[in-house]
Amino acid sequence: MVSAGDAVIVELPTYDRTLLSLRGRGADVRMVELEVDGIDVAGSSGCLARACVRRCAHHSNFQNPAGYTLSLPKRERLLELSREYGFMVFEDDPYVELRFSGETLPTMVSMDRSVSSTPRPSPRPSPRGSASAIWSAARGDRED
Numbered sequence: 001m002v003s004a005g006d007a008v009i010v011e012l013p014t015y016d017r018t019l020l021s022l023r024g025r026g027a028d029v030r031m032v033e034l035e036v037d038g039i040d041v042a043g044s045s046g047c048l049a050r051a052c053v054r055r056c057a058h059h060s061n062f063q064n065p066a067g068y069t070l071s072l073p074k075r076e077r078l079l080e081l082s083r084e085y086g087f088m089v090f091e092d093d094p095y096v097e098l099r100f101s102g103e104t105l106p107t108m109v110s111m112d113r114s115v116s117s118t119p120r121p122s123p124r125p126s127p128r129g130s131a132s133a134i135w136s137a138a139r140g141d142r143e144d
């Protein structure tokens with residue numbers, strides 16, 4: 001999914017394993033400031049203008065480590081940018097099912113399908129969940 005030299009946008013800060021795996025693959029990691037409503041999309045646009053970005057890896061809900069959730073307008077804007085610049089949004093969303101209150105926002109994968117029903121050349125968002133995060137929360141697993 002990522003080759004050596006590919007420019008990839010990630011949030012600053014982000015999950016250490018995301019960074020380790022991208023750096024292990026030789027990706028050109030571009031870090032963009034995380035705000036309380038998700039990644040700074042203006043900062044992302046700046047990266048897109050400077051580099052040929054192939055991927056954007058981000059956490060939509062309860063970002064690890066900051067805990068912030070990407071707002072609906074920012075989800076829409078990131079999808080617009082991905083169409084405009086032809087990069088893939090990798091939606092790492094292990095905590096999507098752990099909401100206890102507040103509004104559940106649509107995943108970017110579902111939003112992309114609803115805005116584009118015909119095949120398009122640029123890559124579609126790619127989702128990632130985590131069964132272990134959901135099971136351990138449901139069972140109340142703890143280290144102690």
Ligand SMILES: Cc1ncc(COP(=O)(O)O)c(C=O)c1O
Pocket residue numbers: 015059064092094129130131132133
């Ligand atoms: C953002 C993020 N992605 C991926 C993972 C890893 O999930 P799993 O253990 O199911 O591979 C975690 C776990 O902490 C995470 O916080």
